[in-house]
Amino acid sequence: MRLGRTLASGQAFRWKWDTEGRDVEIAVGVVGRHVLRLAQDARGLWLLSPDTPDARASVLRYLGVSGGGGAGIRRVEAGLAQDAVLARILSHTAGIGLLAQDPWEVLISFIISANNNIPKIIQSVDRLAQSLGEPLENGAHAFPTPDRLAAARPRTLAVCLLGYRAPYVRAAARLVAEGRIDLGGLARIPPDEAREQLLGIRGVGVKVADCIALFGLRHTTAFPVDVWVRRAVERLYFRGRQRTLKEIQAFARVRFGPLAGYAQQHLFAYARSHLHRVRR
DNA sequence: ACCCAGGTGAGGG
DNA sequence: CCCTCACCTGGG
Numbered sequence: 628m629r630l631g632r633t634l635a636s637g638q639a640f641r642w643k644w645d646t647e648g649r650d651v652e653i654a655v656g657v658v659g660r661h662v663l664r665l666a667q668d669a670r671g672l673w674l675l676s677p678d679t680p681d682a683r684a685s686v687l688r689y690l691g692v693s694g695g696g697g698a699g700i701r702r703v704e705a706g707l708a709q710d711a712v713l714a715r716i717l718s719h720t721a722g723i724g725l726l727a728q729d730p731w732e733v734l735i736s737f738i739i740s741a742n743n744n745i746p747k748i749i750q751s752v753d754r755l756a757q758s759l760g761e762p763l764e765n766g767a768h769a770f771p772t773p774d775r776l777a778a779a780r781p782r783t784l785a786v787c788l789l790g791y792r793a794p795y796v797r798a799a800a801r802l803v804a805e806g807r808i809d810l811g812g813l814a815r816i817p818p819d820e821a822r823e824q825l826l827g828i829r830g831v832g833v834k835v836a837d838c839i840a841l842f843g844l845r846h847t848t849a850f851p852v853d854v855w856v857r858r859a860v861e862r863l864y865f866r867g868r869q870r871t872l873k874e875i876q877a878f879a880r881v882r883f884g885p886l887a888g889y890a891q892q893h894l895f896a897y898a899r900s901h902l903h904r905v906r907r
Numbered sequence: 908a909c910c911c912a913g914g915t916g917a918g919g920g
Numbered sequence: 921c922c923c924t925c926a927c928c929t930g931g932g
C-alpha cells in the first residue's frame with residue numbers, strides 16, 4: 628500500500644502533508660479521536676504519533692493493512708491486471724488502498740462533495756470539525772457526532788460554507804441521530820439494499836450513495852461514477868463514445884465484479900492525472 | 908462577467 | 921429511464 632497515493636485518492640478529506648524541514652513527508656490526519664502522524668519509506672509504514680496500542684490498532688484497521696500485510700492489495704491488483712486497460716493504468720496508480728472509514732463521516736463528507744470542488748470540500752469538513760467536533764490535541768478536532776450536527780444552528784452551518792447542502796447535511800444528521808437509519812447495519816445487508824436506503828436520504832444521489840457504499844461500508848462492488856470516471860471509462864473502453872450512467876454501471880459490474888470499487892479508484896486517479904478535460 | 912467544481916432534485920418527455 | 925436546469929460558494 629502506498630500511503631501517499633491512498634490518502635490523496637479522494638476517498639478521505641482529513642489528511643494534510645507536513646513536509647517542513649524533513650526529508651520524508653509526514654501525513655497528519657484525524658481518525659476517530661486520534662490525531663495521527665504517519666510516514667512511509669523504503670523500510671515500511673511508520674506511526675510517528677501517538678505511539679499507543681490503541682492508536683496502532685486504529686491505524687491498522689483504518690488502512691486495511693492488518694492481517695496479511697500487503698497481501699490483500701497485491702491480490703486485488705493481480706486481479707485487476709487481468710484487464711488489459713487496468714494493467715496499463717496500474718503502472719501509474721498501483722498502491723492505492725481502500726480505507727476503512729466511519730460511514731457517518733463518509734455520509735456527510737460526500738453529501739458536501741456534490742457539485743463542489745475538493746479544496747472547498749476539505750475546507751467545509753475542517754470547519755465542521757472545528758466548530759462542532761470534540762477538541763483533540765494541537766487544535767485538531769474530531770469529526771462532529773450525529774447529535775452535535777443534528778442540533779447545529781443554521782448560523783454555525785453557514786460558517787462551514789455548505790451552501791444549499793446545509794439542510795441536507797442537517798437532515799441526514801437527524802436521521803442518524805434519531806436512529807431512523809442504521810449506518811452500521813447497512814454494512815451487513817446486501818449492497819443493493821444498502822444503496823436503496825442511502826438513496827432515500829436527501830442530498831444522496833447515485834454517485835454519493837456509491838461512494839458511501841464503497842468508502843464507508845466497504846461494498847467493493849460499488850462503482851461510483853463521477854465526471855472523471857465517466858471520462859476514463861468512455862475513453863478507455865468505449866473509444867470515446869458517450870455512454871449513459873446505467874450503461875457504465877452495467878459495464879463495470881460485469882467487467883470488474885467484486886473488484887469494481889478498486890477499479891474505480893485506479894480509473895479515477897488515472898483520469899485526474901492523465902485525461903484532461905475536453906469541451907463537448 | 909462568467910465558468911467551473913468528484914451531483915442532486917424537480918419537472919417534463 | 922433520459923434529458924434539462926438551477927444551485928451556495930470560492931477560485932480562475
